[in-house]
Amino acid sequence: MTDAPVAPAWRIDQWLNAKAPITLESLRGRVVFATAFQMLCPGCVSTGLPQAQRVREAFPESDLAVVGLHTVFEHHEAQGTAAALRAFLHEYRINFPVGIDAASPRGAIPQTMQLYQMQGTPTTIVIDRLGVLRVNMFGHVDDLRLGAALASLIGEEVASASGTDAAGGKPGCDDEGCRISR
DSSP states (O other), X not given: OOOOOBOOOXXXXXXXXXXXXXXXXXXXXXXXEEEEEOTTOHHIIIIIHHHHHHHHHHSOTTTXXXXXXXXXXXXXXXXXXXXXXXXXXXXXXXXXXXXXXOOOTTSSSOHHHHHTTOOSSSEEEEEOTTSBEEEEEESXXXXXXXXXXXXXXXXXXXXXXXXOOTTSOOSEEETTEEEOOO
């Protein structure tokens, strides 16, 4: 585990494929895998979204939440409507929740994209059970490496509210060695 601060809250205008708005706080206790995408981004359509669908199939929802963040920073008129995105999600059979990143009042880069300092799309975001941002990576992430990282985070146990084990140390590895959670 890490002493890093929790990931910033997403700024979402509307959720699709969700019964209610989703917050990072509501997902606390599960690992969160989010893919930031644009529906007209070739890399998102060929690698990012299919990978998110594979992740959704590979891990139980009780341990891992899969979320899409539609973060449009170009071609706003072609892909900037909920109706266009809804049709896209239906056509590509994407059934995990997708949030539409809130537009910025100061330019083309949407608010969540700015908060996470994303370099473009697709971007992979992974947040651990405690809400700490662990991965923020632009481009394609190898499936095997991603699966190993997600499995490792899912395997981490929260020992207590303070994050310490029975001996008073934090689970995980540091300069003193590697502790196991019990």
